Amino acid sequence: MLDTSNLSSLQVEVARKLMPIIHAGRWSVGEKISDAALAREFGISRTPVRQVMQFFAEKGIIAQTENRGFTLIRRPAPEENIDELVPPSEVDSLYKRIMHARANGQIGSEASESELLEHFNTSRGVIRRTLARLSAEGLAERRDGHGWRFAECLDNRQAVNESYAFRTIIECGAVTEDTFRADLEELAALEEAQRALLNAPLPSIEGSAWFEANAQFHETVVSWSHNRFLVQAIRRQNSLRRMTEYAEFAELSEAGVRKAARDHLAILDAIKADDRKLASAILFRHLSRSWAGSESHAEKRGD
Incomplete structure (x- = not known):
């Protein structure tokens, strides 16, 4: 594990974003890797970004060049868990608590802000940085005055069904785009992660970790379309789902997890075989879920 004791709260946040x-x-x-571009993307100065890049250089993920630039020398292995490499910051923890x-x-x-301070018993600085993160993800917006309005939750059947219909259009469309090109290293990493989920004992899988693995799978597949607007759309949907589904993913069904992992592996097999029509069909079936019937809502998680 990396020693993060010398990192500031801001640097931990940057590391967990990176x-x-x-x-x-x-x-x-x-x-x-441009530290200047990352600083602009994260809305901060270059100094904490450079410090985090140097921090990852110690782990052998990034290398610093002679001209004080940075290059990627390897991708983290699937077993290099983000929480082990970089423990959550106060903002990360509050973000999940608000969700x-x-x-x-x-x-x-x-x-x-005062109501949030009282409810979560933390500092105003942490509250404001967390609200800024939620705002950047489209999950909160400042009202006139000192209040904040949160995004609508996917907390009713119509909203959920509309979200699934939208995702089906975006994700199945992304797979059939002419510009779709799978990254083989990323594909292998997704396969390894899904096989691990398929074989792991359920009690060892945390709900939030499963949600993030699931969200990363869908976002990565869409990213292979090389269409920035499709990627932005799926990220927005994942953010909206976080607002509602973090709690639901805490009640995992073993059957649901296994079924989702098998679906994901079948999608990847079709992509590897360059049968994108089949991949799109499996993805359509995977996302087109009926919310009626005897299957419980928790068993449907893993989409």
Whole structure:
């Protein structure tokens, strides 16, 4: 495990933002990583970004070049868990707590900073940085005055069905795009992760970890379309799902997890065989779920 004791809260946040981006394959091995571009993307100065890049250089993931630039030298292995490499910051922890609170109705669709301070018993600085993150993800917006309004939850049948219909259009369409090209390293990493889920004992899988693995699978497949607007759309849907489904993924069904992993592996097999029509059909079946019948809502998680 890396020693993170000398990292500031901001640097931990940057590190936890950077790891998923590397995992998702934004840069090929040997490709230059621009600290200036990341600083603009994260809305901060270059200094904490450079410090985090140097931090990952110690782990052998990034290398610093002679001209003080950075290049990617390897992607983190699937077993290099983000929480082990970089423990959650206060903002990461509060982000998840707000997700759970919204999903469970513990806080309403609108709240002031003072109300959030009282409810979560943390500092105003952490509250503001967390709200800024939620705002950047389209999950919260500032009201006139000092209040905040949270995005609508997918907490009713119509909203959920509309979300699934939208995702079906986006994801199946992405697979059939002329520009679709799978990254073989990313595909192998997804296969390894899905096989691990297929064989892991259910008690060892945390709901939030399964949600993130599931969301990463769908986002990575869409990213192979090389269409920025499709990627933005699926990221937005994943963000909306986080607001509602974090709590639901805590009640995992073993049958649901196994079925989802098998579906994901079948989609990847079809992509590897360059049968994108079949991949799209399996993905359509995977997403086109009936919300009626005897199967419980929790068993449907894993989509």
